[in-house]
Amino acid sequence: MFVLVNGLIAGLGLAAFLALGDGLFETSTFPVLIDVSYVPGMENLPSIAELLIHLFISVIIAFFLMYFYPRDNRGKTIRYLLCWMLAFAVAFLPFSLLSKVQMTWTAFFIWVLGHLLYTMMLSIQVARNR
Template sequence: MFVLANGLIAGLGLAAFLALGDGLFDTNTFPVLIDVSYVPGMENLPSIVELLIHLLISVIVAFFLMHFYPRERKARSVRYLLYWMLGFSIAFFPFSVLSQSPMSMTAFLIWILGHLLYTAMLAIQVGRNR
C-alpha cells in the first residue's frame, strides 16, 4: 500500500509539474510523458487513459526505486538516486521522438526538474519510513 500511494502521489506530482511547465513555457513535456500512441493497439486512447497508464508505470517505478533503495551510507543513496535521474533524463530523447514532440533545451530542463521532483518525493518517503 505504501508503494501504491507514494507512486500515485509522485506520478501525479510529476504530471502536474510538467503540465504547468508546458503552460508557462509552451513546451510539450506532458504529452511526452503520457503519450502511448506509438504502441500498437493504443493509437487512439483518450488522454485520461494515457494518464492512468502513466500512473501505473509510476507505481511500478516507485516499487523498484523504493525496494532497491540502499539501506547503508548516505553517499550510496545519493549515487543510487543520481542513477535513476540519469535514466529519467535519457528517457526524454526516445520518448520525444516516439511521441513526435519537438525537443528543446527548455523542455529538457522541465523534464529533468519534474523527474527530480518525482525522485525527491519518493526518496523523502523512503527516508521517513526507514
C-alpha cells in the same frame, strides 16, 4: 500499500509539474510523459487513459526505486538516486522522438526538473519510513 500511494502521489506530482511547465513555457513535456500512441493498439486512447497508464508505470517505478533503495550508506544513496535521475533524463530523447514532439532545451530542463521532483518525493518517503 505504501508503494501504491506514494507512486500515485509522485506520478500525479510529476504530471502536474510538467503540465504547469508546458503552460508557462509553451513546451510539450506532458504529452511526452503520457503519450502511448506509438504502442500498437493504443493509437487512439483518450488522454485520461494515457494518464492512468502513466500512473500505473509510476507505481512500478516507485516499487523498484524503493525496493532497491540503499538504506545503510549516504554515499550509496546519492549515487543510486543520481543513476535514477540519469535514466529519467536519458528517457526524454526516445520518448520525445516516439511522441513526435519537438525537442528543446527548455523542455528537457522541465523534464529533468520534474523527474528530480518525482525522485525527491519518493526518496523523502523512503527516508521517513525507515
